[in-house]
Amino acid sequence: MTVTFKNVYKTLGRKAKRTLVFEGASAEIPGDRITGILGAPRSGKSTMANLTIGKVRPDRGSVRRGSLVSFPMASGVVFNGSLTPRENLAFLCRVFGFDPVPIIRFVRDFTEAGKWMDKPMREVDRDTRTRLVFTAGYAIPFETYIVDENILGGSGEFRERCVDLVAERMQTAGFIIYTSSPSLLKRYCTDFFVIDQHQIFPAATVDDAVARLGSDHVREGSGEVDGIDETGEEVNDVSPG
Incomplete structure (x- = not known):
């Protein structure tokens, strides 16, 4: 149940302005465990999530899925x-x-x-x-659930039930969580990878992942959002403290 990235190259944007995201990136990501992928903001986390689910294709190389993966x-x-x-x-x-x-x-x-x-x-x-x-x-x-930053949503009693639902799914399926938040990975994950310098590297712990990126390149977050509007965009009514 592994998601395998093999020599993946990916750029985004138009011909006049291309942004390199991955350059020969390779990794074997377990699809049956709770795996965290830590990356700085705008490092390619959403692109990697979309490559994982097959929404986008590599320019070169391959992404192979050994399990039924969800949409984000x-x-x-x-x-x-x-x-x-x-x-x-x-x-x-x-x-x-x-x-x-x-x-x-x-x-x-x-x-x-x-x-x-x-x-x-x-x-x-x-x-x-x-x-x-x-x-x-x-x-x-699904056999593997994909999380791109937000793992929980809603408010009040529903949020509490959503916490229980996620915990239940984690007993029977794998998760791959893409985030810039070390605390989110510490809360849930057992396996870790880092997106850095257009590559994907394994890390033994969350602290090792942060050390590789540098603490100034991560951003704390809870992985929770209050609402989703009619366009599918996130809405959060809670002002930062």
Whole structure:
């Protein structure tokens, strides 16, 4: 269940302005463990996540997946705003080869979405949309869940239930968590890698990963977001202290 990067080259941008992200990067990332990928802001974490799920392809080299990987958790952009949550979930289940009936039932009950299950997603209120987006990913029984910074969402009692849901999934599936936050990795992860100088390096501990990057190149965060708006963008109502 390994995700294997082999001699991966990747640049982004237009012909006139190309940004090098990876240059001959290789790594074997366990897909059945709780693995953290630490990188500085704008170091290529989201690009690596998209390479992992197959959303983008390497310019050269290969990325091979030995398990069924998820879309990034908390990604509102996987929902079509013109479709209802029920229709969106049915579509996602067909794409990944799962029976939609129990998954839709689980999402409906866990989120307490009620009537919103059959309203176009763009009309769903923000709190319910956030509950739906976070629950949808964890409701599908992936073998490896992909987290791009945000692992939890919502507020109040739902946030507490989401914590329990993530802990439950971590008992039966692997996670690959891409983040700039050492504390997020210390909270969850057992295996560690670092994105540095367009390469992917293993690290024995979070502290070793931070030492390689330098403490001024990391950014603390909780991996939690309060809301997701109708465009799929994150919304956080909590002002920094």
